[in-house]
Amino acid sequence: MKLYEYAIRRILLMGLVLFGLSLFMFYLTRGFLPPSFALAPYITPRMNDAQKLALAQSLGVATKSCASFQAFSAFQQSCLVPVWAQYTQWLGNVLSGNWGYTLLPTAGPAAKTTTIFFSRFPFTAQLAVMGAILTILIGIPLGIVSATHNNKLPDHISRIVSLGGYSIPQFWFGYVLLIIFVLYARIGGLGLLPGSGSLATNCAICFANVVTPKAVTGAPILDGIISGNLHFAWDSFVAMILPAVTLSITSIGALTRIVRSSMLEVLRQDYILLAKSKGLQERVVIYRHALRNALLPAVTVAGLLTAFLFGGVVVIEIVFDLPGVGYTSLQAVNVFDINFVELYVLVTALIIVVTNLAVDIIYAKLDPRIRY
Amino acid sequence: MDGSTQDILTVKKLQVNFHTFAGQVKALDGVDLSVKRGEVLGLVGESGSGKSVTALSIEGLLPQNAEVVGGQIILNGKDLLTEKQGEIRTARLREMAMVFQDPLTYLNPVLTVGSQILEILETDRRVFTPVVVAARLEDLNKAAREGTLTEKETREKASLEALLAEQTLGRREFKRLAKAYAVAILGRVRLPEPERMFKMYPFELSGGMRQRTMIAMALVRRPALLIADEITTALDVTVQAQILKLLRELKDQIDASILLITHDLAVVAEICDRVAVMYAGNIVEVAEVGELFKNPLHPYTQGLLAAIPRPDAVRGELTSIKGSVPNLIYPPSGCRFHPRCPSAFEKCPLSKPPLVEARAGHYVECFLYGG
Numbered sequence: 001m002k003l004y005e006y007a008i009r010r011i012l013l014m015g016l017v018l019f020g021l022s023l024f025m026f027y028l029t030r031g032f033l034p035p036s037f038a039l040a041p042y043i044t045p046r047m048n049d050a051q052k053l054a055l056a057q058s059l060g061v062a063t064k065s066c067a068s069f070q071a072f073s074a075f076q077q078s079c080l081v082p083v084w085a086q087y088t089q090w091l092g093n094v095l096s097g098n099w100g101y102t103l104l105p106t107a108g109p110a111a112k113t114t115t116i117f118f119s120r121f122p123f124t125a126q127l128a129v130m131g132a133i134l135t136i137l138i139g140i141p142l143g144i145v146s147a148t149h150n151n152k153l154p155d156h157i158s159r160i161v162s163l164g165g166y167s168i169p170q171f172w173f174g175y176v177l178l179i180i181f182v183l184y185a186r187i188g189g190l191g192l193l194p195g196s197g198s199l200a201t202n203c204a205i206c207f208a209n210v211v212t213p214k215a216v217t218g219a220p221i222l223d224g225i226i227s228g229n230l231h232f233a234w235d236s237f238v239a240m241i242l243p244a245v246t247l248s249i250t251s252i253g254a255l256t257r258i259v260r261s262s263m264l265e266v267l268r269q270d271y272i273l274l275a276k277s278k279g280l281q282e283r284v285v286i287y288r289h290a291l292r293n294a295l296l297p298a299v300t301v302a303g304l305l306t307a308f309l310f311g312g313v314v315v316i317e318i319v320f321d322l323p324g325v326g327y328t329s330l331q332a333v334n335v336f337d338i339n340f341v342e343l344y345v346l347v348t349a350l351i352i353v354v355t356n357l358a359v360d361i362i363y364a365k366l367d368p369r370i371r372y
Numbered sequence: 373m374d375g376s377t378q379d380i381l382t383v384k385k386l387q388v389n390f391h392t393f394a395g396q397v398k399a400l401d402g403v404d405l406s407v408k409r410g411e412v413l414g415l416v417g418e419s420g421s422g423k424s425v426t427a428l429s430i431e432g433l434l435p436q437n438a439e440v441v442g443g444q445i446i447l448n449g450k451d452l453l454t455e456k457q458g459e460i461r462t463a464r465l466r467e468m469a470m471v472f473q474d475p476l477t478y479l480n481p482v483l484t485v486g487s488q489i490l491e492i493l494e495t496d497r498r499v500f501t502p503v504v505v506a507a508r509l510e511d512l513n514k515a516a517r518e519g520t521l522t523e524k525e526t527r528e529k530a531s532l533e534a535l536l537a538e539q540t541l542g543r544r545e546f547k548r549l550a551k552a553y554a555v556a557i558l559g560r561v562r563l564p565e566p567e568r569m570f571k572m573y574p575f576e577l578s579g580g581m582r583q584r585t586m587i588a589m590a591l592v593r594r595p596a597l598l599i600a601d602e603i604t605t606a607l608d609v610t611v612q613a614q615i616l617k618l619l620r621e622l623k624d625q626i627d628a629s630i631l632l633i634t635h636d637l638a639v640v641a642e643i644c645d646r647v648a649v650m651y652a653g654n655i656v657e658v659a660e661v662g663e664l665f666k667n668p669l670h671p672y673t674q675g676l677l678a679a680i681p682r683p684d685a686v687r688g689e690l691t692s693i694k695g696s697v698p699n700l701i702y703p704p705s706g707c708r709f710h711p712r713c714p715s716a717f718e719k720c721p722l723s724k725p726p727l728v729e730a731r732a733g734h735y736v737e738c739f740l741y742g743g
């Protein structure tokens with residue numbers, strides 16, 4: 001089978017996964033909550049009861065024969081539509097992009113769910129991507145050094161770092177970093193790094209009074225670069241340092257341990273002995289012969305780590321007071337904004353399935369024995 | 373058994389221990405061995421007698437829990453045990469090559485056969501430039517003799533001849549010639565369609581083909597010493613015969629000395645010039661092959677040979693001597709063979725017998741012959 005055929009098959013399968021997930025989520029929200037919750041995202045403040053009833057009927061939440069909005073609100077049998085029938089209506093709506101209005105109190109009246117979601121999502125993606133980059137840039141080399149200096153000082157240090165990273169609660173580590181880099185490390189009366197927010201305004205290494213450029217991608221660092229406003233890009237980057245470090249410590253710990261153990265395993269293999277017997281340099285033996293094989297198990301957990309990073313942003317956004325979609329979704333749960341939560345879950349799920357697809361393709365590229 | 377200069381390799385009193393949880397495994401107990409230039413020396417012994425450990429000691433590739441307690445390993449006049457790591461690596465690249473037992477696990481699964489050969493040449497371009505240039509020139513000269521040289525090839529020939537004097541080659545040019553040379557070597561080890569083999573992954577090859585590629589990896593370096601550790605053991609009987617045939621062919625073509633490790637006396641009888649018999653970490657007897665089969669002196673060797681009714685007909689597995697291989701954590705005192713020896717007498721457990729030349733060129737480590 002060709003690679004693209006395999007990709008197409010996997011993409012169809014991905015559609016199936018997302019469909020199943022949406023069905024499951026839908027049942028959890030509609031099957032157990034009163035039908036008025038399903039209506040809530042679509043109501044605007046000035047609607048009267050007749051309009052609300054018409055809306056409920058057009059959304060497929062109330063039957064056509066439902067007498068009044070009061071009857072609907074009181075769950076009268078004649079007004080109730082079975083959950084499966086509601087699902088097809090809902091699916092039609094959301095597939096055409098109609099996710100209704102968000103119920104978030106901070107969003108203001110008649111703010112569209114999608115508008116709020118996608119204005120905050122890029123920020124979260126930026127944070128997660130930075131976390132992923134840090135994880136890879138630190139986790140892999142640390143794992144290699146640990147394995148090649150097995151039971152020597154670098155290994156001990158790396159093991160302490162990875163075990164620590166793996167077991168320290170992120171929010172606590174975040175506050176420790178804040179105390180160190182904002183309160184203690186001060187230069188000229190300013191903290192070395194900014195304490196909170198998406199833009200570094202009051203810190204020793206950031207620019208003062210930068211102009212905020214027009215949002216293009218929604219990810220501040222990118223926007224700054226695109227608009228040529230490098231001061232803004234830098235300040236946004238500086239503001240991301242502590243959050244990204246905090247976000248990635250757990251995954252760095254996990255990846256280091258995986259790379260270390262698989263590297264140790266690979267270094268024991270016969271083909272490493274042959275590579276050495278051929279007179280190759282140590283560097284070639286490690287990076288060409290061992291690393292490629294040792295990365296295979298690490299690549300397989302990349303999907304898992306992505307899920308972990310996207311899940312982890314919620315806490316980070318709270319600790320560092322960042323305008324991302326993770327914290328917003330938490331608030332959405334509190335106000336029963338079910339459409340917002342569903343959008344969040346589905347987009348996150350989409351990212352994870354796409355990562356897994358990428359992982360499978362990379363895996364096949366790394367290991368010629370894999371056939372699609 | 374003096375370290376005369378006609379020896380490519382001399383191993384003297386080599387002692388190797390392994391540190392294990394159960395205790396110290398005294399795997400090599402003063403191994404004496406020499407390989408003359410151009411000869412094939414067979415090293416035989418039961419499984420566990422220390423053949424592989426000897427080979428790995430020579431290569432400087434003992435595992436981390438091993439410790440060389442004493443001795444010398446002199447390759448081409450240099451004592452490898454006192455050399456720096458970098459020097460030993462260079463020796464592995466240029467002077468010796470090892471072919472291992474199981475061709476599946478010793479090839480890197482994610483790299484093509486070709487790249488696993490090319491990387492050897494690319495490790496030291498300066499050293500291998502004359503080799504790859506000469507190989508290409510040989511081809512071109514052959515074509516010239518046959519009169520099939522194209523104009524482009526004639527120009528290439530002239531420029532390569534000039535190059536041979538200067539010995540410098542651009543990176544891309546080197547790579548092109550190295551590839552051609554590697555493909556030629558794959559042909560030399562009788563792999564079908566060497567061009568295609570070059571791009572294959574190990575898992576796409578049969579056991580015999582893999583063993584041939586491993587041999588190619590050794591040949592490509594033109595080693596002075598080739599160590600072959602049970603290279604036919606993991607293969608089917610028919611494939612074994614093919615690989616042995618190849619080895620016999622190559623033996624005459626290349627000017628490498630070969631240390632052929634095996635537990636199969638039939639193999640020894642077929643291709644070796646001399647043979648060393650190993651028992652529990654000692655070389656107990658060394659002689660010309662014909663001499664050893666005719667006149668085995670050591671009781672252990674006699675037992676081995678007696679176990680094979682006719683050496684040319686039966687492949688003898690070396691297991692038919694009474695008793696079993698000793699535990700090397702608590703090895704027997706004196707001669708390590710004495711508990712199993714039918715001719716043991718009171719002197720045997722007391723001290724280790726010296727290696728004596730009992731007949732011309734026939735050495736034995738046994739008190740029956742003096743010492």
Ligand SMILES: Nc1ncnc2c1ncn2[C@@H]1O[C@H](COP(=O)(O)OP(=O)(O)O)[C@@H](O)[C@H]1O
Nearest residue numbers: 390397399418419420421422423424425435700
């Ligand atoms: N890595 C190791 N750790 C401990 N003991 C070992 C190790 N490798 C080999 N030995 C011991 O060294 C002795 C010789 O082994 P080896 O050279 O592999 O025998 P063979 O003659 O079959 O090649 C055996 O007793 C074996 O148990």
Ligand SMILES: [Mg+2]
Nearest residue numbers: 423424601602
């Ligand atoms: Mg062995």
